[in-house]
Amino acid sequence: MFVTYLVRELRRRMRQAIFVAAGLALGIGLVITVIAASTGVSNSQGAVLHSLYGVGTDVTVTQAPAAGSDRPPSFGFGGGATGQAGSAFSRNVLRAPGLGTLTSSSVTTISGLTDVSAASGSLSLTDLSLSGTIPSGSQPSGSQQGGFGGGASGSISSSSFTVTGIDPAGDALGPLSSATITSGHGITTAESTDNVAVVDSNYAASQNLKVGSTITVAGTTFTVVGIAQAAQSTNTSDVYIPLARAQSLAAMPNEVNTIYVSAASSADITTVSKEISASLPKATVTTSSDLASQVTGSLSSASSLANSLGKWLAVAVMAAAFFIASILTISAVSRRVREFGTLKAMGWRSRRIIRQIMGEALVIGIVGGIAGVALGYGGAALIQSLAPPLTASTGATTNGAAAGGPGHFGAGGGGGGLGRAAGASHTVSVHLNAPVTLGAVGLAVVLAILGGLIAGSFGGWRAVRLRPAAALARVE
């Protein structure tokens, strides 16, 4: 009887039922679409951030350079025999530009924190080479700040490339984690003290390097064992070598300048961040959400659109749908006063009548929910097919350590940008996917049931207040 009565009643007021279900469907469809868009934007942001900062990295730890610590490179042109005008020279040094350093023991400290699943240190360096003839009339001194002025151009050639020392044991985190080894292999733990290098594919192409080639880092010859291709146009280093070798060549034993940390779970990131700050008070701790806030460009705009306008639009439509459903249910109950009065006169309990009303409202809600899920899938597909490629730019403040200090290097027409590793701004183009997640569908089901229950409750409340005598008196 319950089902028969319910179906017949809904059939009787089919237009109204369709109207209410359509309202709920619209709201639920919008919610799903907004969630899908938001998830897509979030995934895109994640992809951008991972490509820029490494897959699996939840927190990065750096340290701002101490004032005056970032001294310009000394090439040893002191007033000795090598400094005579007209004499040829060649120098190759490895420097850590614009970044403060942390001790390797900090990595151990962080690894030991409760909510940390892994930590890995790296040392970002720049290999600088200068060669040429010391110009006449110039008396450069290695003890002075700055470099060669424009007047020295033409007699000196320079080159530079970025080198990152990575911990082979922790390569699941850190600079190479988002890259793909396209040729050869990555640096293994067995090679942690060998002169082996993995070279970025772009740099390899420009320098005509391949697996088995050799490169010179700080005057030491390294064998290329792998070519790495970064996931996207990102903040890559040109050359990766074992951390121990980098520390040794840069004369920075037991020093790193970035620690990549993975939290035990995403819920622990804030805790991990606080724990690290407590353990290393001078360090700059940056979480993935901090990094996300640095992302700008149309991806960021899409994120704002999805998270603010989309969210509130969905909430407003849902609220309106709930309101209309409730009003129409109350109105339907009001029109059925005589019917419910008769049922009460026949001995139907109020709760049986409420169950009937709730059942009708729930069915409308569920139909609306199903239609809403379909609409949501449609909306998500539409966004996916129509959305233009989004661009994302990240600011120049990688890991909070700004390039700067006195290390400007303006060797004539040459160009060694010391701040590249830390200071470059990167733009990445990503396609927006709008995945409909099970969670979103689950939310839709909950909203549909909620919509039905809210509308049904109002209707039921109206019916319970109905005194049978009063209801029947209206008939007279």
Place this chain on the structure above:
Amino acid sequence: MYKLTAVTKDYPKGRRTVHALRGIDLAIEDGDWLAIQGPTGHGKSTLLQILGALDRSTTGTVEFRGQDLGSLRENQLTHVRATSIGFIFQTFNLIPTLSAQENVEAALVPLDVADAERRDRAAQGLAEVGLADRARHLPSELSGGQQQRVAIARALVKKPAVLLADEPTGNLDEGTRDEIMTLLASLWEERGLTLVIVTHDTSVARRAQQTGVMKDGRLRLRLNARDATA
């Protein structure tokens, strides 16, 4: 069956209080047929609602089969209505979306009768009022007389002790009215029902054993020289 003592019913109406019933004393025995007449607004329907446990008296006591209805909780009153009281209304009050059969079955829903038995009893009830062949019809597909027959079947399917009818022929033409009254009379006789009918129609009232006339909330009873064929 019923014993009403000094029953009053007051309604607030704006700032005024309407005294719908003013000290009704009434005894209705099992198997009695009472007709209640009187002008509109003088308390006929109010009295019927109190007899039907649809409303409570303001003062006085209403005993139904030895139970003081005034002392019962709402769900107990609902149970009394479900098991012992059948109603017939002027406008039939059938559920428009349910067929004749389902309307009759609806009266058995509160009694939690099993599906098969419910269907059988409803079909039998419809057959008793001569509508076996209309069981699947919706109320809108039935004439006024047929709808009232369905309503009678619905009221009687649970085998109530008392049948309360509020203007049962008020919406029917003369021929159908007589048909319905003949049906009610035969059911009353066959089943030993207690029957209370509120009516404006003197020819309907004349069929009852006694008639009560309501005026200004007061009831005056008189015995009828019963005209069973009228």
